Amino acid sequence: MKRPILYHPDPRLKKSCPPVQEITDDLRSLADDMLATMYDAPGVGLAAPQVGVLHRLVVLDCVKEEGEAPRPLVMFNPEITASSDALNTYEEGCLSLPEQFADVTRPAEVEVRWLDADGKEHREGMDGLWATCVQHEIDHLDGKLFIDHLKPLRRQMITRKMVKFKRELARG
């Protein structure tokens, strides 16, 4: 089931989320809802606070090639355990900031540790879009958006556009 996505600015997108203590059926069904919401948008990643749930949970699927099998990942308590010195710049966007894009520079490769929906631990090295995406999503769990990586003026400009966008949405 799809869930509504929160748009910046929203206080819930600025919160640091506590770790998940126990992976319950409710949280598993939340993860399913988040995947459905992400694919529908469409997007390559979604973090629980973006649907208003303050838990350390993200979903992602960065497979972009036409005809390639999807690879939905559900990550509880994801952590970056190592980052490369080499950097990569991608034009990022975010489902909580529709139609806003900006170049963000991050480590090009990261090692990530997480628990899957069955509580099994995974460790994996990621690069390319996967590395960018997983860092972007984990940022959300710490109340950080991609615009927080930009210079203040650029960030304020995007925030002003979003305030206007939300006002127009509310007017209908």
Ligand SMILES: [Zn+2]
């Ligand atoms: Zn995002």
